[in-house]
Amino acid sequence: MSEETTFFLDGEPIPFTAGQTILQAAHAAGRYIPHLCWHPDYKPHGSCRLCTVSIGGRSVPACATQASEGLEVANRTPELDDARRMLLQMLFVEGNHFCPSCEKSGQCLLQATAYELGMMGPHFDHFYPNRPVDASHPDVLLDFNRCILCSLCEQASARDGKFVFVMGGRGMRGRKVIINSASGRLADTDFALTDRAANVCPVGVILKKRVGFSVPYGQRRYDRAPVSVAQAQEASRE
């Protein structure tokens, strides 16, 4: 009886344990599959579709697909990366992303992934949605212009037992993060800087006040190494 369980990611063997998803196992092995809405601490959400990989010609989300023995998974093929670039472009034009002036620049997963995949421009016409910011809370600013609807704040806040953020609404205009107060303002919730949800946003929506730019541009997480390398390093430290 063999203990070895492996699948193949672009031909390279990846070990996994029963119940692990393709993305989980790849991440643990220090292999990069592009992703935005997945986070090792939370349940897969499956919404960004950046992690789309191909198995026998069929596209599936790596974050929500179980690994199985001997599986041949195509990941960084030109076709898949093309599709990923298009998805990134969609996310950029759907919101309002002004990277050069964004506090999160350099540590934003969306921006870093766009660099990783060589996205050179937005391609589609911008939507310029009207998404008001919420500066009501003493310690935290919410700038939904950059929200990619990944649900990580919802999951983290559920873990906090507070349900401050809940994904609601429908469609491009309607779908958004709903704040758990009658006024819809963060100040009217029990949200605190110490909450798990305060640190989970992969882009620049949930921002701490008064610490902006404390790490200068050029020295930030993804300034030092591209996301594929940075994540592999982080995974090996875990």
Added chain:
Amino acid sequence: MDPLDVIDRALAHHHHDGTRLMQILRETQEVLGWLAPETITRIAEGVGWPRAKVEATAAFYSFFHLRPRGDYCLLWSDNIVDQMAGSQALMQRLCEALWLEPGRLSEDGLAFVHTTSDIGMGDQGPALLVNYRTMTRMTPERVDAMAELIRNRAPLASWPAEWFRVEDNLRRTGPLLGEAFAPGTALSAAWARGPEAQLAEIAAAGLRGRGGAGFPTARKWQACRDAPLEAGQTRVVVCNADEGEPGTFKDRVLLNSYADLVFEGMTIAAFTIGARRGFVYLRGEYRYLLEALEATLQRRREQGLLGNGILGRDGFDFDIEIHLGAGAYVCGEESALIESLEGKPGRPRLRPPFPVTKGYLGQPTIVNNVETFACVCRIAEKGAAWFAAIGTAQSTGSKLLSVSGDVAHPGVYEYPFGVSVAEVLEAAGVRNCVQGVQVSGPSGTTLTGEELGRRLCFEDVPTAGALMVFDCTRDMFEVARNFAHFFAHESCGFCTPCRVGTQINARLMDKIAAGRGSQYDLQELPRLHRLLAGTAHCGLGHSAGNPIFETLTKFRPAYERRLKSSDFAPAFDLDAELSQARQMTGREDRAAHLVEE
């Protein structure tokens, strides 16, 4: 009545059960008109959910209103077939008579007029919902009279009953609907057979789901029957009556005139898989059917055909509840439907697990189409051999077809599978030459006039049962543009490709319609289609690009004749952008315009 009493009554009616949130919201809104922030807070306390979760559900469905919608909320069906019958001009006329703009509540809070995706009345449009009651066959005269009644604040009950009449328009019956049915006979036959033999009978009949995908019914049931139960669980039977595909309305006829066939089919399913609980997920647009369906359920309980000890047999317990939807096409997807049944936004689940093992509240659940249950009932009554002899080898039995558009006799037709499109159209009476036929609604297939010899069956053109007919005077580009907007409106917004891609599709189609399109835009459309088909989370996204791709392939001139000749044209018009500046400065002279060389 005091708003608090209204809310508390709805809460009590549903035992403060959060999984019944949709019904609580609806019953509250039916009396209060909309869901105010205080209402949401109260309901959240009442069901013990975080407030934001209640708001998230309310915000998901088109028919729940978090802002006032006035005393009269008038929603015109925006199906392309309603548009062809003149709905847009009628809506405009109504707005002018009431002095208001579509999509904006009148200043005095009297009325709100807007469009809604489709209300299942393609055979008797233009149709609309007035405070969620269906009105059919609108005319300019009716619109004028209606505006008068609204201005006088006449209660709906005093409006002419004729306006609310919905016809079955059942034009041709066959093995499924042709014969009378005596409630209980099919169930008794199934009982005599026993569950295993009944399942084998369904398998031998070759029954495939009537919702369009055509999955073998027996295989789905077997998987559910084999799924292990945890303590306190039961198996669940769900009838998908969310008939939201524009152009389809055959389930409406089944529920209106053949509800016994459907309910009995569900009960046979329950007996076969060992389920104690059943739901009919009725689309919100069919709200008008609710009371009659409840009455039929009650009669069946009294006849011993539902409830505890069905047919006098100890331990044969099963009952059916009706769950009303609230205007969300995506709930037709079975896992989204189950989320909705649990009181949540109708977002398709990640799979596995599949509903047959973990569905409603984690219990093994089968979800089948209304027509599938009616077929089950007839198979139990008449046997597999009888059923299997009808139709084709891969598609046994008959199919109900909703025919609408440019035909003399729109309505529902029953034909054995394998019938040609031409034969159906002949019966329906085509007036003009046929340019195109949309099969199975926007997410289906577009056939050209040359393809009418094709057969409706899983071997050739599979169908959920809709044929929308477009004669030679119609603009197939506008048909596709209507569908593009439909998907942009109905995307649940969960996944990136569908949420954003359907919007880009709709914008590109508008750009082309405005005469600003180029070859470049025509190349974008198939690219978007491929992305959606390859990366979206559920069937809605996978098929959202279909109608554009198909019309672009088969009716390309309809697109090309609108293009500017250039390779690329921007979506914005520089001169038009200056219009505000001109308005503010009061200038209209030549120098205030940017003129293209």
